[in-house]
Amino acid sequence: MISRFKIYFFPSVEVMVEFTKPLEAIRIFQKMKEYECERTQKSYITVFAILVGENQLKLALRFYRYMREKGIPPSVTSLNVLIKALCKNSGTMDAALKIFHEMPNRGCIPDSYTYGTLISGLCRFGKTNEAKELFLEMSDKGCSPTVVTYSSLIHGLCQSNNLDEAMGLLDDMKRKGIEPNVFTFSSLMDGLCKGGHSSQAMELLEIMVSKRHKPNTITYSTLIHGLCKEGKLRESLEILDRMKLQGLKPDAGLYWKIINGFCEVRKFQKAANFIDEMVLDGITPNRVTWSLHVRIHNTVVQGLLSESEPNRAFQLYLSMRSRGLSVEAKTFDLLINCFCKKGDLHKAARIVEEMVLDGCIPDEGTWTAIVNGFWDRRKVRETADSIQIELMDEVVESGI
Template sequence: MGSKAKMKWPTNITPSLVQQLMFSEKDLEKAISIFDSATAEYSNGFRHDQSTFGLMIKRFLSANKFMSAEDMLVRMKQEKCGIAEDIFLSIYRAYARVHKPLEVVRIFGKMKEYECEPTAKSYVTVFSVLVNESQLKMAFRFYRYMRQMGIPASVPALNVLIKALCKSSGTMDSAFRIFREMPKRGHIPDSYTYGTLINGLCRAGRNLDAKELLIEMEASGCSPSVVTYTSLIHGFCQVNRLDDAMDLFKEMKSKDVEPNVYTYSSLIDGLCKNGHSLQAMELFERMIRKGLIPNSITYSSLIYGLCKEGKIREAVEILDRMKLQDLKPDAGLYSKIVNGFCEMNKYQEAANFLDEMVLSGITPNRVTWGLHVRIHNRVVQGLCDEGHSNQAFQIYLSLRTRGISVETKTFESLVHCFCKRGDLHKAARIMDEMVIDGCIPDEGTWTSMLDGFWDRRKVREAAELSRAKLLNEFQNTTST
């Protein structure tokens, strides 16, 4: 830290001055230098307190330097500087941000070691992190531990418990029981309580129950949020009740609840799945006019819907807009576009999109692999039918290089195509690779090869092929 010597401090250094300098310094390393240099000369009598230590810890957490933040805790203990609960809460939230719930539990377990007694706020925060990260078994154990430690039930704690029960399988009724008992125990459900239950009901497919709860929510004086409306809209779209979803969309606007990108995306997805891609496009354009930025789900829903209705050109335009937004289409989206062009017998355009997908480094996952194999083989077969043998052969080579299975029909199409063109050496090579792959040529494929050799007056080669064919048939006969 060579910058320590260059730092000039006044005679009386105060915590507020150190904080001000650290706040104004965006570079973390320089902020560390300010923090360290403030106590470089102990003759000035300055020692860090909770405020300066707390700020340094927050700077480390913002940069995901968790070990450095924890080192600060050790230093605070060594310097006998009391550690406030807020510092621990900052660490919990930082670990939660990077989805490390077990680290949150670990730090919580160290609070007493640092002579900081956790309050209900810490307990509820840790409980909430576990539920949000779907660590439900651990969350329920932690809740029981909370009660054993005498942490009283409160609306925030009960809200998290209800959320856990809504996420857990088969416990929606338990969530409702707690909800109904809350007023009896002096706990008034708030908007978050209602919203959590409505979301849980929608996830369970109980959309009508969720709608009734929305009415009850408003009657109790709680205002539904955009998240609550979006949960309901998404739920109705999932069961193809588009009229109900659109009614809710209109209702939220009449109540000055502005739809967000997830609201629009849910409606667009529902419309596209039910053959209303034109209406979905209108919503898409309205969404953009309102300054909302579409996400990958929005684009995917539109592309799938347009392809399903045979509107491939429009789907390609949406794909281009998606790429302009620096969103990377996946293999499933490309497969839809390619398959759409195949349905229109536009195999060269389909092949161009296959090339684009490969050059972009987009690979299928386990779910889309089967579709990936089928569209590649379909494009090769289509190109052969249209006489584009060279382009078909290049894709065939790409299939073999990338370990994508070549179907028997694809081999046969290639052999027929090259025999018709008179390129018998390439046809023979493909047939050899076909046999090596365990695919048995049918009579039509053998006939194509034989006709090709006869046309070229290559009687010897034709005789050898005939003999090979007879031998193959003999072996098949004896094996059965």
């Protein structure tokens, strides 16, 4: 029975990765002695890697110190895991580099994974020049960069607006027969779109699809943002349709970008239609995008009023209220003024009441519009009454 446990104990530690229970992995690790299972160097490193993978960094570093206290010697594998942990925070990047430089003194030669981890960390924190130096060094040391290493550096270069170097790395990958992945293409597209080269980004999308790589939500979002930024709304809608056909659901931020694009070219009806589509699909803004959606809804209502679409504006206004989106004082004022001029005093009075309930006080101009509206209605009623009296007098005089 014990021998069977020895065979299956170590895989059971690895299972904890799948269930994302790092503390459970430690609990099982601690029970190994109870079942006369020897704690090997591999079992220590596995638990250490689980803790780092689950971002339990403080616990991971404590466990690493425990490993050293138990006499577990440093190895390339364990130091790679430690470097990965230190690369997760900008404040510990220098410590990661220090360990990297000390590895040969400990009899551990850095491998491709070591370089790749450091390059990824440096790029994440905007240190692309240091990342490029390491990239050149790894080739000199006979370590071949993987697609992950290339992609990390390409992403870093694109973030620092070094598009030419990033595209050069893509060509280098092709020469070496390293197939770019979705992250590689998405990073390049993001860089191209930010630089105002959305047409080149679209070409990359077609290359990506031709190589049977499925674009993900990030890929499509990057393209739509770039196209909208350049005012290419037709193309952005085509990408949105492709995204939906692939079964991917656009988020509120993506809809906001398209709606904002229509607002910028004063196509408020289309903007309102996309707001309706978003609501029907059950897409709601999160805490980050909430204020943006409040602003864009108010902008669309105001735009519809300026384009003489009061009924559509009122419909969107009601939708805003039902979803708890704040209505700006300017939006209230424009709606009230519009319906007062139209003579629809019922809607105007309702909006005034809701405005006051929301804590907004109508300004002098709004009150003037309301009073004038009711005054005009009174004058119409008085004129109609006068005409009716005159007609009655004529009927009486004629003896009918």
